Amino acid sequence: EKAYKKTGSPVYLLEALKLAFSLKYQKDTLQYMKLGDKELGDNSEYLRIKIGFYLSNKENLNANTVALKLVTIDPSSRSYAILAATYYAMENFKLARQYFEKAYELDKTDENLLRLCDVLFNKLKDADAAIRTIETHRRIYGCGGIVCEVLADVYRADKRYLDVAKIDEVLYEVKGDVKFLDDMIAIYYYSNDFDKIIEILKKYDYKPALLIDAYAQKKDYKTAIKLAREEFLKTKNYDFLAIEAIYEYESAGKNVDAKTLSSVVEKFENIAPQLKDAMHLNYYGYILIDHDLDVKKGIDYVQKALKIDPSSPYYIDSLAWGYYKLGECYKAKQQMDRIKDEEFFKSPEGKEHLEAIDACAIGGQKPQSPAPKDPVAKSPAVQNFNSNSALQSSDLNPAPQNLEQNSMSQD
Numbered sequence: 060e061k062a063y064k065k066t067g068s069p070v071y072l073l074e075a076l077k078l079a080f081s082l083k084y085q086k087d088t089l090q091y092m093k094l095g096d097k098e099l100g101d102n103s104e105y106l107r108i109k110i111g112f113y114l115s116n117k118e119n120l121n122a123n124t125v126a127l128k129l130v131t132i133d134p135s136s137r138s139y140a141i142l143a144a145t146y147y148a149m150e151n152f153k154l155a156r157q158y159f160e161k162a163y164e165l166d167k168t169d170e171n172l173l174r175l176c177d178v179l180f181n182k183l184k185d186a187d188a189a190i191r192t193i194e195t196h197r198r199i200y201g202c203g204g205i206v207c208e209v210l211a212d213v214y215r216a217d218k219r220y221l222d223v224a225k226i227d228e229v230l231y232e233v234k235g236d237v238k239f240l241d242d243m244i245a246i247y248y249y250s251n252d253f254d255k256i257i258e259i260l261k262k263y264d265y266k267p268a269l270l271i272d273a274y275a276q277k278k279d280y281k282t283a284i285k286l287a288r289e290e291f292l293k294t295k296n297y298d299f300l301a302i303e304a305i306y307e308y309e310s311a312g313k314n315v316d317a318k319t320l321s322s323v324v325e326k327f328e329n330i331a332p333q334l335k336d337a338m339h340l341n342y343y344g345y346i347l348i349d350h351d352l353d354v355k356k357g358i359d360y361v362q363k364a365l366k367i368d369p370s371s372p373y374y375i376d377s378l379a380w381g382y383y384k385l386g387e388c389y390k391a392k393q394q395m396d397r398i399k400d401e402e403f404f405k406s407p408e409g410k411e412h413l414e415a416i417d418a419c420a421i422g423g424q425k426p427q428s429p430a431p432k433d434p435v436a437k438s439p440a441v442q443n444f445n446s447n448s449a450l451q452s453s454d455l456n457p458a459p460q461n462l463e464q465n466s467m468s469q470d
Contacts, residue, residue, distance in 0.1 A: 156183060260273065271283045283306045320346075357381055
């Protein structure tokens with residue numbers, strides 16, 4: 060300000076204005092703007108500051124008037140984006156679209172693309188146009204920056220999950236972040252496309268436990284068992300031996316013969332001291348209980364599982380079933396009363412168990428029904444994957460937030 064008063068140079072006036080505006084000195088900014096109207100009227104930088112001031116004070120019509128002048132003086136991409144932003148602030152989204160398109164036409168930056176697509180998707184509700192625009196940009200310029208992540212968000216919000224998965228794979232190959240692989244695999248799990256999961260996991264040599272589970276989900280237990288054994292030999296991780304035993308048991312279906320049962324129990328016994336995973340502990344405990352092999356020992360394993368995950372309805376149920384097998388009906392009923400998961404009791408096995416234990420508690424006979432098992436998680440890898448997956452139920456229809464963050468930002 061002193062330099063301006065001393066020299067009268069518009070250069071110093073502009074610098075004083077920029078400083079006052081950046082520091083949010085309202086009174087000084089207004090004072091310099093009045094002087095600027097006389098000495099800086101056609102200076103594009105001055106006009107941009109003036110527009111910013113008006114927008115920050117919700118004087119959107121004044122901002123628009125100045126922006127219309129700006130594009131006549133400086134018809135650049137930046138100026139058209141600013142003009143579009145004034146229409147956006149005025150909620151005239153059709154004109155905002157028109158001028159964001161002009162800005163993008165002049166300079167095809169990610170920022171211009173995202174501003175345009177925000178208007179198309181979030182304001183004009185034209186998902187198809189937003190997708191076409193981003194897809195065209197992607198084909199020409201690739202998946203750098205966040206453009207493809209936004210495209211995936213748009214597809215997800217439009218419930219086009221298989222398209223999300225395709226973009227996830229492109230993003231993984233470009234950025235190398237495994238979160239994209241996890242999201243892609245979660246989507247294919249959601250759609251029960253286990254062949255695709257197997258293809259991806261083999262292609263990228265990723266998460267062998269998930270590969271094993273994918274084969275098991277297809278009922279290809281022979282391959283699942285073979286891979287579990289191979290992974291144990293590679294890693295010396297006893298979880299894979301537990302997985303091998305589990306799938307040997309699963310492969311027998313409802314009618315487990317004595318030979319298979321003996322083989323499964325022997326495998327679990329050989330690794331029992333190394334068992335640390337709650338699901339494996341519960342699974343072995345359940346076998347001992349359900350087949351009346353050693354109910355008390357089975358209860359011990361289930362209690363170890365409950366120390367790790369005390370709220371699991373499946374583990375609580377296994378404990379209740381153990382007490383039921385011992386004829387301790389009151390203790391069994393107490394455990395069943397702890398289960399608060401309504402979905403558990405909607406399952407046929409859950410209903411059957413509850414009825415059996417209730418009947419036992421009031422003096423009825425004990426029917427020999429199988430204990431319910433967790434119908435989803437067959438291995439700790441799958442259990443952890445499902446709980447941490449990028450595709451949660453709350454993610455099935457998110458708004459693409461990356462778009463909103465870019466539409467009103469100014470250079």
